[in-house]
Structure formats: structure tokens, C-alpha cells
Amino acid sequence: MLRPALLALGLLALPSAATAAGFPCSKANTPTEKAICADPALSALDDRLSASYRAALDRLSGASPEEGAAGAAVKTDQRAWLRERDSCGADPSCLRRAYEGRVAVLSFRTDPAAPSPAGRYVGRFDHEGFMDIAAVALRDGTVAVSVSGAEPTAGRWVCDFSGVGRLDGAGRLAVGTPDATPDAGGGGLILEAGEGGGITIPDLEPNRAASGYWCGHNGSFIGSYRRVP
DSSP, rough: OOOOOHHHHHHHSSOTTTTTTSSSSOOOOSSSHHHHHOOOOHHHHHHHHHHHHHHHHHHHHHOOOTTTTHHHHHHHHHHHHHHHTTTTTTTTHHHHHHHHHHEEEEHHHHTSSSSOOGGGHHHEEETTTTTEEEEEEEETTTTEEEEEEETTOOOOOOEEEEEEEOOOTTTTTTOOOOOGGGGGOOOEEEEEEGGGGGGEEEHHHHHHHHHHHHOOOOOOOOOEEEEEO
16 A cells, blocks of 8 residues: 555646646636546647647748748648637547647648648658758648758758748649749749659759759759658
8 A cells, every 4th residue: 555655746746637738727618628628638639739739830930932931821720720629529539539630730741531632742851861841731732841951061051941832733832932033032942742752842943043042052952852751
């Protein structure tokens, strides 16, 4: 039998209902919020979602012609998801499915229950260990995208671009406003679905313009990016 002091320490180590969720349970006032606070498993999912949301916003931040557009799109998408989550009321099964799908999306995967039309472009992708793409599916079929990296030997150039991508008529993902004209300021990138589930940023004039503007001298986004598991 545990002594009272040891029992008290054990209880202190357990998450309390007031702190288990990603929001203050003391302020829970809807059936959904109360159900989350009353269920340790749902509270843990809410914590996971909060961490995934913060990490996704951090990864998608960066300079671009659409400064803040990718992060703003994810925030708008999150508000829409919260309204859908609340439609579950206090149904734990509904809430669990909603949370599991949303955690997948914010972890740069697709929601199995709601696949994105641009799902081939969703995920994390790597180019030779020094350039990477991160892409989150949005509910309207668009994709919030960040492409960044640096020259691998001495950091002589740094690439940093983010924006919202939309499928074009050829099935490519146009991020921002790709434009090859000199005064466009590297307005965007064109991405193509590559072999083996990867992505290619092809050697096209708009991509060269964006590279020159957002990477600096001799830097480039152009290349093949393999999907990161």
C-alpha cells in the first residue's frame, strides 16, 4: 500500500483537468470544450494539435511577395476547422476523428478522410540536404508552401520563400504569382509533381527569377526534392 506522501506525489505527477487541454479548461463553456477537458485522451490530442499548429506556422513563416500569406491562410483554415470540430458537440468519437485528421494535416500530411486535390504536393521534401519544401493542405484545395535553404558549404546564399499554391491547368502548383518579367520581384514559383512522390522545381524562367530575387547571387530553388517520410 502506498504511503500518503507517495500517493500525493503520484497524483501531482498526473495531468490535471485544468491543464490537460491546449486551452484553459477553467474557461471551457461549450459542450465540445467541456468534453475535451473531461477526457484525458481528447485533452492529449488537443495538446498535440496545439504543438503541431505552432510548429506549422513557424515553418511556413518567411519572406515572400505574399509576406505572411501562407501563415495567414493556415490561421484562417484553423478557424474553419474549429467550427467543424464544434459541430461534433460532446461526441467523443466525432471529436477524436476530427483531431486525428487535423493533427495529420498540421504535420504536413493529408487527412485520410478528406484528401486534398493537391495532395501530391503536400508534405516535407528535401533537396540534397540543404534545401527543403514544407507544404500544408488547406480546406479550399490550395496549399500553404514554404521553400528554404542555404548554400551548404559556407552559407554564401540563403533562400527563403513562402506563399499559397494553386493547381494550374497542367496539374502544376503555382505558388504566389510566378512571373518572369524583370520588375516582378520573383513573384512566385512553379512546382511539378516528380517521380516517386517527390517534387521538382523545374528550370523555368519564373523559377529562375524567383531564385535570383529570394536566394541571392548564385542561389537557386531549382532542383528535384525527394519526399521525406
